Amino acid sequence: MKNELNRLTVKEMAQGLKKRDFSCFELTGAHLDAIAKKDEEIGAYLTVCAENAKARAHALDALGKEQRASAPLYGVPYALKDNICTAGIKTTCASKMLEDFVPPYDATVEERLKAAGGVPLGKTNMDEFGMGSTTEYSAFQKTINPIAHDFVPGGSSGGSAAAVAAYEAPYALGSDTGGSVRLPAAYCGLVGLKPSYGALSRYGLVAFASSLEQVGVLSRGVYENAAAFLTLLGADEKDATSCAFPPFDLERTEQAGVKGLRIGLLRPFFEKGVDPRVATGALDAAKTLEHMGAQVTFCPLAPPEHSLAAYYVISSAEASSNLARFDGVRYGKRSEKGDSLEESHAFSRGEGFGKEVKKRVLFGSYVLSAGQIDRYYHKARAVAAALKGEVTSLFEDFDLLLCPTAPALPPKRGEHPPTNAYGQDLCTVLANLTGLPALCLPCGRTREGLPLSLQLLAPMGREDLLYRTAFAYEGEEKK
Amino acid sequence: MPFEKEEFFKREELEKTAELCRVFLTDEEKQAFEEELAPLLCMARTLSDLPDQGILEEAQETGRVREDTVKKSLQREHLLACAPEQSEGFFLFSKKGE
Numbered sequence: 001m002k003n004e005l006n007r008l009t010v011k012e013m014a015q016g017l018k019k020r021d022f023s024c025f026e027l028t029g030a031h032l033d034a035i036a037k038k039d040e041e042i043g044a045y046l047t048v049c050a051e052n053a054k055a056r057a058h059a060l061d062a063l064g065k066e067q068r069a070s071a072p073l074y075g076v077p078y079a080l081k082d083n084i085c086t087a088g089i090k091t092t093c094a095s096k097m098l099e100d101f102v103p104p105y106d107a108t109v110e111e112r113l114k115a116a117g118g119v120p121l122g123k124t125n126m127d128e129f130g131m132g133s134t135t136e137y138s139a140f141q142k143t144i145n146p147i148a149h150d151f152v153p154g155g156s157s158g159g160s161a162a163a164v165a166a167y168e169a170p171y172a173l174g175s176d177t178g179g180s181v182r183l184p185a186a187y188c189g190l191v192g193l194k195p196s197y198g199a200l201s202r203y204g205l206v207a208f209a210s211s212l213e214q215v216g217v218l219s220r221g222v223y224e225n226a227a228a229f230l231t232l233l234g235a236d237e238k239d240a241t242s243c244a245f246p247p248f249d250l251e252r253t254e255q256a257g258v259k260g261l262r263i264g265l266l267r268p269f270f271e272k273g274v275d276p277r278v279a280t281g282a283l284d285a286a287k288t289l290e291h292m293g294a295q296v297t298f299c300p301l302a303p304p305e306h307s308l309a310a311y312y313v314i315s316s317a318e319a320s321s322n323l324a325r326f327d328g329v330r331y332g333k334r335s336e337k338g339d340s341l342e343e344s345h346a347f348s349r350g351e352g353f354g355k356e357v358k359k360r361v362l363f364g365s366y367v368l369s370a371g372q373i374d375r376y377y378h379k380a381r382a383v384a385a386a387l388k389g390e391v392t393s394l395f396e397d398f399d400l401l402l403c404p405t406a407p408a409l410p411p412k413r414g415e416h417p418p419t420n421a422y423g424q425d426l427c428t429v430l431a432n433l434t435g436l437p438a439l440c441l442p443c444g445r446t447r448e449g450l451p452l453s454l455q456l457l458a459p460m461g462r463e464d465l466l467y468r469t470a471f472a473y474e475g476e477e478k479k
Numbered sequence: 480m481p482f483e484k485e486e487f488f489k490r491e492e493l494e495k496t497a498e499l500c501r502v503f504l505t506d507e508e509k510q511a512f513e514e515e516l517a518p519l520l521c522m523a524r525t526l527s528d529l530p531d532q533g534i535l536e537e538a539q540e541t542g543r544v545r546e547d548t549v550k551k552s553l554q555r556e557h558l559l560a561c562a563p564e565q566s567e568g569f570f571l572f573s574k575k576g577e
Binding site for chain 1: 492493496497498499500501502503504505508511512515516518519520522523525526527529544545553554557558560561562563564570572
């Protein structure tokens, strides 16, 4: 049985550890064995911290009962996306620019998970600097979808999703700028959370688009997703954009049910441009919630095409600014070429950044340039502000909003044209542009076995409503 | 091909932008990016026809600021250890010029 510890639910893992049915060392070992057996094929991890994980697990086992934290994830291992800083462990953002970068500090989210008794297993693959929807833009390796090997795992947190779906980690952290947690969660049949903007600290998350992104959680079940969120929740003085959103009671939320909840179906995401199989999957899930006592009706929303355009303008503009720090002087790759400081910067960045990152930096610089900023960037901010107002008014009539997580099924590996790649974020950017929390969860599979996923959005700071609905739906699906 | 030639990035605009953001591009990259930036540019152009309403309100949003006090931070030697080159407590840049 101990060889299969990695296949237990996280709740069973936590209970087993508490009752001492097995040790943290054995649980960690089961995951490291799974990584050793499967990850050469899956490609989820860029760095595996086997010795560190074993040492930490051993130290946690050695603590007396009174010294052990009562946290729900005490002793449970996890994986981290490789754009979350880890003291003494490489953090590459899947970029040649940071190939040898070893941060001198932990991100706040990593500090909090470790303080709650977590065991980090390693760092996962991603699209370079978070720019992509397939994890094919990693500078180092490809990751395959463990559910359907010919398909991409989604991105940019595709390594985190693949690690969890392949039982190489019980849960994982990712980051979500325009859908980078939810899209891979959807494509790999997982639960994925993009928290309210400011709910979790971004200190130590390598910045891509600061006004849009949040650290998020990927998991096989709702319980550990909620438990990890509660562990990470809270303001951080090192991140001025973090806020003190109130926590919720996990057990009570698990039992609350959906009776009386008013759920609005975002009509544009069920219409043209969305694969009918994906739309039907989300509609069927909505019907299930209706049968369980929720009130479900359609509601309007502005055309999503403008939101997608606003997202790419804002995220690229912020990326061009955030990535300006990579100049090969203070850290990162330095080119051997160039006769002046400016030339050295340009060659270092030319050699260090991959193709997609260069495109976004160029596009971001262009939309911020003096002749274009009013035409593009200011318009994009206005679209985001209008969208926020529109969605806020929807929450006067609805407790939650529902739509598919992605407009299409996962693309095959190596086959996606860039236009489709940008379009994959159609349903997810809404939460990033408005700052709202969003949770995706699996809602069945197609005849070909590809996962379907629904997405729920809630008002700011109301992750409890997301989890309440997700717990109820997950429970119903297990019946 | 999904995009028309007139929707491509113009070469001189591309070169000027690359210089502005200090990214060296090879000739092959320049040629590829003229076309490959078209999807992003076409998406962005859908915004330029929208009315200006809301721009000022959005621009007025402000963030929270921290108290201006000295606190314990990362150690100098740990930060310097991340640099490609360092010497005597400074980041080292040994190229010609500045």
